[in-house]
Structure formats: structure tokens, C-alpha cells
Amino acid sequence: MLEVGGVQFGSRLFTGTGKFSSSELMEEALVASESELVTVALKRVDAHSQDDDILKHLKHPRIKLLPNTSGVRDAKEAVFAAQLAREALETDLLKLEIHPDPKYLMPDPIETLKATEELAKLGFKVFPYIHADPVLCKRLEDVGTAAVMPLGAPIGSNKGLATRDFLEIIIEQSSVPVIVDAGIGAPSHAAEAMEMGADAVLVNTAIAVSDNPVKMAEAFKLAVQAGRMAYEARLAARSQNAIASSPLTSFLD
Amino acid sequence: MLEVGGVQFGSRLFTGTGKFSSSELMEEALVASESELVTVALKRVDAHSQDDDILKHLKHPRIKLLPNTSGVRDAKEAVFAAQLAREALETDLLKLEIHPDPKYLMPDPIETLKATEELAKLGFKVFPYIHADPVLCKRLEDVGTAAVMPLGAPIGSNKGLATRDFLEIIIEQSSVPVIVDAGIGAPSHAAEAMEMGADAVLVNTAIAVSDNPVKMAEAFKLAVQAGRMAYEARLAARSQNAIASSPLTSFLD
Amino acid sequence: MLEVGGVQFGSRLFTGTGKFSSSELMEEALVASESELVTVALKRVDAHSQDDDILKHLKHPRIKLLPNTSGVRDAKEAVFAAQLAREALETDLLKLEIHPDPKYLMPDPIETLKATEELAKLGFKVFPYIHADPVLCKRLEDVGTAAVMPLGAPIGSNKGLATRDFLEIIIEQSSVPVIVDAGIGAPSHAAEAMEMGADAVLVNTAIAVSDNPVKMAEAFKLAVQAGRMAYEARLAARSQNAIASSPLTSFLD
Amino acid sequence: MLEVGGVQFGSRLFTGTGKFSSSELMEEALVASESELVTVALKRVDAHSQDDDILKHLKHPRIKLLPNTSGVRDAKEAVFAAQLAREALETDLLKLEIHPDPKYLMPDPIETLKATEELAKLGFKVFPYIHADPVLCKRLEDVGTAAVMPLGAPIGSNKGLATRDFLEIIIEQSSVPVIVDAGIGAPSHAAEAMEMGADAVLVNTAIAVSDNPVKMAEAFKLAVQAGRMAYEARLAARSQNAIASSPLTSFLD
DSSP, rough: OOTTTTTSSSSOEEEOTTSSSOOOHHHHHHHHHHEEEEEEEEOOOOOOOOOOHHHHTTTTTOOOEEEOTTTTHHHHHHHHHHHHHHHHHOOEEEEEEEOTTTOOOOOOOHHHHHHHHHHHHTTTTTEEOOOOOOOHHHHHHTTTTTTTBBBBBTTOOOOTTHHHHHHHHHHHHSOOOBEEEEEOHHHHHHHHHHHHHHHHOOEEEEEEESHHHHHHHHHHHHHHHHHHHHHHHOOOOSSSOOSSSSOOOOOOO | EEEEEEEESOOEEEEEEETTTTTHHHHHHHHHHHHHHEEEEEGGOTOOOOOHHHHHHHOOOEEEEEEEOTTTTTTHHHHHHHHHHHHHHHEEEEEEOOOOOOTOOOHHHEEEEEEEHHHTTTTTTTEEEEOOHHHHHHHHHTTTTTTTBBBBSSSOOOOOTTTTTEEEEEEEEOOOOOOEEEOOOSHHHHHHHHHTTTTTTEHHHHHHTTTEEEEEHHHHHHHHHHHHHHHHOOOOOOSOOOSSOOOOOOOOO | EEEEEEEEOOOOOOEOTTEEEEEEEEHHHHHTTSEEEEEEEEOOOOOTTTTTTHTTTTTTTEEEEEEEEETOOSHHEEEEEHHHHHHHHHHOEEEEOOOTTTTTTTOOOOHHHHHHHHHTEEEEEEEEEOOOOOOHHHHHHTTSSBBBBBSSSHHHHHHHHOTTTHHHHHHOOOOBEEEEESSOHHHHHHHHHHHOOOOOOEOOOOHHHHSSSSHHHHHHHHHHHHHHHHHHHOOOOOOSSOOOSSSSOOOTT | OOEEETTSOOOOOOEOOTTTTTTHHHHHHHHHOOOEEEEGGGGGGOOOOTTTHHTTOOOOOEEEEEEOOOOSSHHHHHHHHHHHHHHHOOOOOEEEEEOOTTOOOOOOHHHHHHHHHHHHHTEEEEEEEEEEEEHHHHHHTTTTOOOBEEEESSSSSSOOOTHHHHHHHHHHHHHSSSEESSSOSHHHHHHHHHHHTOOOEEOOOOHTTTTSSSHHHHHHHHHHHHHHHHHHHOOOOOSSOOOOOOOOSSOOO
């Protein structure tokens, strides 16, 4: 069973709340996904309002919230936002996102490391969204991160595991859970990440903007399970030559 | 529901019997896969023997046999083998494999077309194993093939969909079911083929040579379901730029 | 030095005449490319006219013409077209193109083999445009083809070597020159084909539709030379781990 | 003409001195490459010795040295090494390499940024070797880097542009020269980097360990020229459908 930040998860599919056409559809899709960790932008929730729409639709016994700091520009803003999130949502879990560039939303390695260090000292379980940079991952471990969330491809690009070669190194070297975030645009991408040995994946856009988010959520659920099982059962090696699955002796001998 | 050659299939995962370390393990894996169509090399079965090992392990109400002609060198041998297979196994279904080259097992387009034409006239439901050649697929349709089975990559190479660009054309143009055969080495590959709109996949080596064929069979079952659901729910388009899944307005405004 | 169909070529870059914005620009680009074999659609030339525009611009001592049968639908039309071409252009060289599908222009393996056999008997030096099908290549050799021209990707798609895995097999097995045709959209693609051991490449669209066809022609010339030299000097193997090019002993020891 | 750190370069191929089987072969290859900037590990040179082997072979009017800090573990060691290098080799140019991990030699983003800032203040023209991280590139600009040197793939892996998607973003956003370093294992890789708009590439292993380093050096020289020319002439767009380069009207109309 997966454990991150002291919390156990039965599902290795983490999800998000952005871009759904309605909160009702979001809720239905997240339930279908069987995801137990759902990230939500702090800006979108108002915990003090009885009528808060998104939060209302996320009140399920199995679902834990993972507030994210999307929109902050540096470590200082991130720490402030994290504290608001903890108070509002009563959780130490935090998805740290610091991406100053509004076009590609690539994360800032320097500010992310700095904020992770501060937040870990403040007792947060930090899930930092980062580029697939193996050395940065080790440094985040050194300052007490709960997990690392390297990107597969730019957020929302749906390109899959463009960082494949670096994810392999990260997975090999990491002593904290590796959660592939961003870029996963199809169940096959999620399965591939799991086959490589990622501990979990986070999927949002590909589910939310599908023609049928509920069905797509279920597809991702199955793909993540499939990829994990394949990892556990060990995939066969790739081979340069063909290897017959049927006997090669000439049929009519 | 998938229909090929007049037969309906609840599962879109077709499997094979080669390379398993024992017939018992094969049986257990094929049951776990929930596959309803299992290909078997004619050379390996002896229908008249009470003790025939492989056949005994394939007697399940849900499993149909798909004899294959692996080992034949040309159309003439293929037709002869097909007739033996029909008599022995009492089925019109036939996986046609003509691959003269013993190293890469690449199929022969000329002999395959010739044999398909003859076999279709003889009432066979032909599943020809072919290169991912869009024009050959159309010509096979013209002579009455029941399906086309383009390869993803050389047999046993586990490389996945190396023929991706051509499979897309084949799927777009085909009026018979498209079953991706050969090269599928991981559940993610199977999911990708299904996401593209393939009607089914055939997997053998990747299941049989895994450390845990039963678990791997189940992984493929889930991946094929996931890929099909994603196809039906329509995947989101790939995008060049990042698209935020969380709101981009600066957090602390 | 490359020899195909009994003719020696100093350049391994073959070119075409389609899609240039003017015949003058075409001539300038082809001269810059230093190509010695230029394919031309028979439909576009009128050898009997004094004023024929394209032919006039191809009269260079170094340039040989390679008439192609683009537009024919089957072997019979191809043989007829070839005979017209031989008479009109006084050459036995022939690029055989039979692609019935108007959308993707994928070649027909059956009609191409049939036409190659007939044309070889009639004394033609046949350069058949084909899918990257290793078995078809061997069968074309058997009937006397002068070369094989497997495609890298659909004509005009500029996608590069989508058929990489199959080109490798073809190059390994072929006893006639292998000329990669179609899909080459950048000098890097041409270089890659040559590095793999292709004997030559044919490039048309990528030169003709560039903003600066003359400069692009020269770029392809250099890239083909580079790729050939790298093939001759043998590339280093790919490695999974990093290997330092500088000494790893800690600097300050 | 390329200008980096106030120096103009006629060649966009930068090279290195590691792994050659002899200093004579190194010299011959570097001359053949026409490279004007050659990186050398400080540990390998002893400027005070009359007999120093490597330096003796690099004394060419066209060649400038680019000392690198390979082997240092953090910013402090890097600054110290840089000062030694400046004194020994009488150049402000410095290739900054800080890679604590001995297996994959991935660079450290934090220490690299810190060292770049200090070194820029000390008047160095810094060429930092980094992961292909777009935000890190912008931050390096902010502290006065002369260029950025994102990696294509792990050093010595010869895998080519595994970081393609991120190099594109870096090239689009950078206001300092972008030099692709590490991973370039074939002339086609170098050409591709240049086609994308990289300002230069640095190649060492692929030349040094080839069967014929002199010929391979020349191949890279041509490939870099080809890629640059293609960039200037603008490549055609990739297309999903085939586009005929010959007229499609049926031949025999």
C-alpha cells in the first residue's frame, strides 16, 4: 500500500478539480476514479462559506484534500498560502506549485526548494511539483519533502512522458514516493508511468476535458491498476530481434 | 460489442499459448485475462489424442480457439494447414501467418493476400497477420478477410507501437476489425492501441514470459478495458502550450 | 561510390521537381543540392515540345533524370507509362510509384511487385517506392529490382523516419541499394537515414516548400554527407548510464 | 555570426578533449571539426609545465579554450576552481559543471545558480551546464550568465535530444545563447538541435570514441552547418496527411 506523508492510500491515482464543466460532473468523475487524494487550488475554496461549491462536492469519506498553491510566485507567497490552506482545510498535506511563467507553467526549482525546506520545518507534508530533475529531487529529500512530483510534460499538454529518461533516474534514486504530475493525457501514459515504477500519478486535465469525464476517470483508474500490476509482475525486456511466440519448425515437416 | 467473422466477443484482448513455462500456468493466466479468443499453433495440438496437453487446458466455455499457421512458408502450405486445422479443431476461424524470414518473422504480403483470397472462398474467417500496410489492408478486405492484424513491432520485440503512424491510417480506413498483433510488450502499449481505435489486440509473449503471468494477464485485461473506455470517452487533444488546470490569477490578489 | 542500376553517383542525395514556386528556383535549388538524380513526373514533361519548361531546367551534365509513374493505378498502367517515359526521356531508369489511395499516397505492394517483375524483364532499372516492408524488399530483389525505396513516413508529412525499426531490418538484409524516400522533412532526418546505413535518400517537398529552397538544398547536401561519413566512421553505442567525458576524480583532491 | 560572452565564433560546433585515445588524434579531430571553442577539464592541464600534453595540442590560432570545473561538488569549489583556471589559462570563459552524482552526472540546479551569480560578479563569462529547465535558464540570465548549456540527454548516453520539448521552450524564451550539451551522439542529433534554433552544440564523446574521430569530427561539422542553414531557411511544417510531391491527376487521363 502506498504511504505518503504518513497517510496511506489504496489508490495510486491522484486527481484534480480544475476545468470540469460543473461541480456535479466533477464529483461524479472523482468518485468513479476511486481517487483518494484530490488537489484543489486554494483560491477556489472558501471554507468559511456554507455554500462553497467545490468543497461541498468533495466531502466523501474516502477523499482527502491536497490544497495547492497554484498562482504563487515565490517561496514567501507559497509559505503564506500554505498556512492559509492548513487553517482553512485542516490538513498538513500541501501540493507546492511555484511557476512564475504564465505560458508554460514550468516550476521554479530554486523557490520550490526554499519553500519546501521552510514548510517541512513548519510540519507540512510537502508534495512539490517540479521539473524531472534528478538532483533537485535528492535535494528536496534532504530538506524533508514528503514526496516528489516530477512532470511528464508541460501541464495540460497531454503529451505523456516526455521526461521518460529522467523519470527512470529519479525512480531509481528516490527514497520518497515519486508521483508523476502534469502531461499525462491518456490512460496509456498513466500505465507507462506506473510500469516504470512511479508510486502514483496525478491526472486532472485529461479527465476533466474529455467528452465523458466519468468514463475517462474510470479508464484512468483501470490503467493505473494495470500499470502497477505490470510493474509488480515485471515486464519482459525489449528485444532487437523478433522472437517467435509460436514454434518455428516448418509446419509441414 | 466486438464482432469478428460472425462471432461476438465480450473481451477485446486476444491471447496466445506460446512460451508459457507450463500448461497449468498458461491456463491460469488465460483465465485471468478473460480472453475469449486464444491462438494456438497447429503443430502444437494433436486433436486426436486424448492426452493432448494444450487443448485440455483450453477447454473453457468462454474460450474460442484461433488456430494459426505459424511455420508455413507460402500460400499453398497455408491453405493445406488451414484445412487440417479446421478438421482438427472444428472452427472456421484461422490466424494466417506466413513469415518466410526466420530472424524477424516479418509477414509476406504477397502470399498472405493470395492465401486469404483462397481461404475466404473456402469459407474460412481469416485473421491475417501483416505488416502495418494500409493498402494491403484494403486489398485484404477486397478478397473477403474477416479482420486485419497489423503488427505493432516485430514479434516478441516488446517495442510497442512502432507502426503508430500507419496503424492510424489503417484504423481510419478499415471496414473490417483491426486487431493489433505483435510487439505489444506492456499494458501501456495495449492501452495505446485501444485509445487509437483498434478493435482488439493480441498479446502473447509479454504475458507468458513475465515473472508472474497470471498477474500480467490481469494487467493486460485492465489496460485493454481502459484504452477502449478512453477511446469511447474521447481523449483530449495534445497541446503545444501548457494549459493550467488550476486558476492562473495570482494567488494573493 | 554509390552504384544503382549500373549508374554511378557521386552524391547520395536524390531529389524531385514537385512543388517549387518556379522552374528557375527549382533549377537553382537542384544545382545547389549537387544531386545527380532527379525524379520527374512523366505527366509534367513533354519531351517533344521545344519549350518544355521543366526539362529545359534540368539539362545539366551532372543530372540524370528518373521519370516516375506518379498517377498510375496498377501494374498495367505503370508498364505503359514506363515505356512512354523511356521513349521520351531516353533512360532505362524508372521510379515506380503505384499508390491508389489519393489521401495518404501509400504504395500498393502487390501491383508494385508485379510491375517491377515485368519492367525488369523489359530492361528497366526499377526504383520502386514501397512501404518499409522487409519481406517485400526481398521479393523485389528476387524479380530483379535495381534498388528499393522504402518510405520513412507518408509522402509530404515531413515526419522523418517513422519506419525506423523496419528500415534497420531492410538495410541489414538488402543486397540492392536502399534509398529512403518520402517523409524526410529536415536535414536531420536525412542524416539519420544515412547514419543507419541507407545508401541514399530522396528529398523533394522539404526543399521545395522551404522559405529558401536553395539554402535548404545545400543544407540537405551537407546533412547527407555528414550522415554517410558518420556511418563510415561508426557511431558510438547508446548507453543507459552517463559516461563522463571529463575525469570524475574529485577536482580538489 | 555567433557571439557568446563577448567572443565571436565562426563555428557553432563546440568540442571537448575527453576520451580520445591519444593527444595527436585529439588534435587532428579538433582541427577537422573546425571548432573554435574547446572545453578542457582543469584537472587535466598543468599550465606551468612546458611539457603539458593536452595544452600543447590545443595551440591553434583559431581555437579558444573553455576550462570546465568537472569534478567540483558545490558552488564554493566551483568558484575556487574557476579562479585557478582563469589564472592558468588566461581566459574569463568558464564552463561551469557541478554534478554531485557520479553515476548520471546530472547537474545541480541550486549550486549552479549560486556559482553563476558569484562568478558573473567576478567577471567570468559563465557557460553553465544544466538540466533542460526553462525556469532555471531565466534565473541564470537574471544573474548574468553568458549562455545556457541545457543537456539533450545524460552525458555520454548518445541518446540525442531526449529533452526536445523543453529545449524548444528554452530556445523560445532565452535572451542569451543556448548551447545544447551532453547526449548528442550522432550528427543527426546535432543537426536537429540546430534546426530547432539552438545557437550551438557541444560534442565530445561521440567524436572521441568513434572508430574514426577525424572523419566523425568532419561529419559533425557538416551536420551543424546543415542544421543551421535549415533553421535559417525555415523547415516546412509537419503534416498529418500525405501531400503529393508529384501531380495526382491520373496518369493516363
